[in-house]
Amino acid sequence: MNRDTLKQIMIDQKDIYLNNPLITRQYFLEANVNYCFVGIRRTGKSYMMYQQIKQLEADGIPLSQIIYVNFEDERLLEMTAEDLNLILEIGLEISETDIKPYLFLDEIQNINGWEKFVRRIADMKYRINITGSNSKMLSSEIASTLGGRFVIMNIYPYSFSEYLIANNMTKNYLDVISTKDRADVQNQYNKYVTYGAFPELVEIRNKRAFLNSIYQTVYLGDIITRNKITNDFAIRLILKKIAESVTKPLSYNRLTNILKSSGMSIGKQTVINYVSYMTDSYLLFTLQNYAAKLVEKETSPKYYFMDTGLLGLMLLDCKSAQLENLVAIELIRRYGTENVYFFENNVEIDFYIPLDNLAIQVSMQVLDNIDTRERETRAFVKLNNFISNAKCILITNSEEAVIDCDGINIEVIPIWKWLLDN
Known part of the structure; x- marks a missing residue:
């Protein structure tokens, strides 16, 4: 030089x-x-x-x-x-x-x-x-x-509080606020979860095009080119299936079978390698099942995208998936990936944080849907058979309440308020 x-x-x-x-x-x-x-x-x-x-x-x-x-x-x-x-x-x-x-x-x-x-x-x-x-x-x-x-x-994309500051909204929205303030913060949250939180995105009008350019840079540069991959169709298909499976555990065996059913002859080890390239690029991160044995912890994790806007590029109707993905991002921001789990053992809990004995369920709405409310709250009751006295939070899109279910106290909190309450 x-x-x-x-x-x-x-x-x-x-x-x-x-x-x-x-x-x-x-x-x-x-x-x-x-x-x-x-x-x-x-x-x-x-x-x-x-x-x-x-x-x-x-x-x-x-x-x-x-x-x-x-x-x-x-x-x-x-x-x-x-x-x-x-x-x-x-x-x-x-x-x-x-x-x-x-x-x-x-x-x-x-x-x-x-x-x-x-x-x-x-x-x-x-x-x-x-x-x-x-x-x-x-x-x-x-x-x-x-x-x-x-x-x-x-370093993660903007937290919601950083996002509000970047949009010149500096009030304490956890205090008693007016109806207009509440509508403003809800409107900003809707943009935040839909398009994600890359810092430069705040000033850009065509947000989807900008997101696509980031995705292409990571996809082509950090995954395909860096790792000298010639079978880029397999990478695209794996990413698509992972996006469709956000909120659910996904094993390497299942991913391999999905590829084979699509007519691709690809081995399990190659699938494992491809997925590792995706996590190496920070496009994805994984959470393990707290209740699983060691081998299952490693081979059947949940996958999440590092930004909800990138997930939105992969799916059409993804509001519910983006909501849970956003909670996952915020949890690893607060606790670190190694301290955040899901819990699945005859009971399904979206997130469990042992450090705080904190259990979290995520649902768009529960108060007006009896079946959903019963499913989400009963999960906390079942969890008590395995882990007692866990603090139980049910994060929703906009609902707020306190529910008692068989002696289990459950706080229902809107996502925007939970994001700011840190």
């Missing part, structure tokens, strides 16, 4: 973070920690870096001490791991001081072999933050290479 070319790219890229208006994301970041920001493309990982840079500037750190490189820049396509040290050399030259610069390396997974450079810089006590869009960055091999020098932080 030519040194002068790299230096010019680094200077050009300063305009990106200097001129970007920011909406502060609701993540707690410590001052002296190296972070690895990961997540699906366009979810705001770069903005977390811009946010940190702005904070450093506010703390009196001169911009000459801040090094930012975005490896998505097409001028860096030929860059290799051997060239990475040039970034540090140029940064020290630009800073013109003996004080170590702050490094922000965006989408660094594009450089093969980046891990050793990052570890060396961290060992030299530089403050360094990195982002990546592929969860292979979190594999055991790379985690071992980084050696605990970084805090891994998952």
Whole structure:
């Protein structure tokens, strides 16, 4: 890599973070920690870096001490791991001081072999933050290479409160509010769940086209091209079947049989590999059955999309599926994927969080439908035979009440209120 070319790219890229208006994301970041920001493309990982840079500037750190490189820049396509040290050399030259610069390396997974450079810089006590869009960055091999020098932080699309702020709605909507305020927040929620919460989407009118461009980038770039897949029809079919099965466990065996019934000769291991590529790209995430044995936990999870707008691209009538998918996203935002489960053992509970002994059912409406109300509330009663004294919440589209079912107290809460009550 030519040194002068790299230096010019680094200077050009300063305009990106200097001129970007920011909406502060609701993540707690410590001052002296190296972070690895990961997540699906366009979810705001770069903005977390811009946010940190702005904070450093506010703390009196001169911009000459801040090094930012975005490896998505097409001028860096030929860059290799051997060239990475040039970034540090140029940064020290630009800073013109003996004080170590702050490094922000965006989408660094594009450089093969980046891990050793990052570890060396961290060992030299530089403050360094990195982002990546592929969860292979979190594999055991790379985690071992980084050696605990970084805090891994998952970045998600906007929470509902962030979404409201981005739309200039800053009231406390959990207080007593007017009928108009309630209608406004419900209207914003409807857009939020329908089109999803990628930060850039707020300012875009043709939201579906923007969502499709994100999907194509992830689908073609992070899944098909990166993994050298030639059978893209199988990938499309698997994604379609997963979308249709959101809210229900789906095993590898069933997916394999679905493909075979469509005339495709494809083995179970290939299906497993394809699904792992989808989760590696952060397009999907999985939740396991808390009540299942270990093998079933791994092989028959529930699948959810990382954004409800992306799920909407796959299905026509998906309001109920998007509602449950949104609850899943919010739960992993609050608790982490490893702490959120569903419960299925002669009783079906949509979500169970052992840390809080919290059980959650999700339904569009229950109060005016006797059959639905009976099914959803009786599930909590049955759960009590396996797990006693669980806190029971029934999340709906807009209904609110408190129900007693055989001594089990159940809070019925509208989704928008539950999203804000964090």
